[in-house]
Every structure is written in structure tokens, then in C-alpha cells.
Amino acid sequence: VSGKGDVSSIAMGGGQRPWRALARYGETVIESAGTGMSEAFFPTQLDRIVTGCSGQIWAGNSGTYVSIVALMPGQDHDVSSRNR
DSSP, X not given: OOSEEOHHHHHHOTTTOOEEEEEETTEEEEEXXXXXXXXXXXXXXXXXXXXXXXXXXXXXXXXXXXXXXXOOTTSOOOGGGOOO
């Protein structure tokens, strides 16, 4: 796992939390916990990332700003079926 994220959520693994948000290299990446493949990018590196109950929403801060990042329902987020 490369980057900073919600340690307790990452420790749950892909079975309970299929997605994880990781801050690295000036941005925040949403990636599959099972494959490590990136699904979405947020253009700010968030600190103190926490994962919501659904496992598809995260909150974090950047300086004095608080941001909420979510994977939207109805989108195809099954990275196991993609060719990248």
C-alpha cells in the first residue's frame, strides 16, 4: 500500500472494504483494495482520511479545508472486469 489513508479501513481488507482512499504525490487516489488498481483521483492530497460506513465515501482535510470524496452509485466500479 503506497500512500497515507485510513489505517483501520485498510486493515479490514478487500472483503469488507473493497475500496480505499490513499493520499500520495499531491493527490488522493481511490483504488481497489483487492487489485490496487486506481479508480478515481481527487486533485488534492488529503490528510487524516476517514472512511464512511458504506466504504465508498471518504473525508479528509487539506490545510483548513475539509473535503468529502465519494464513488457515485450506479457507476461501474468493478475493476476486476476491466482491461487496463
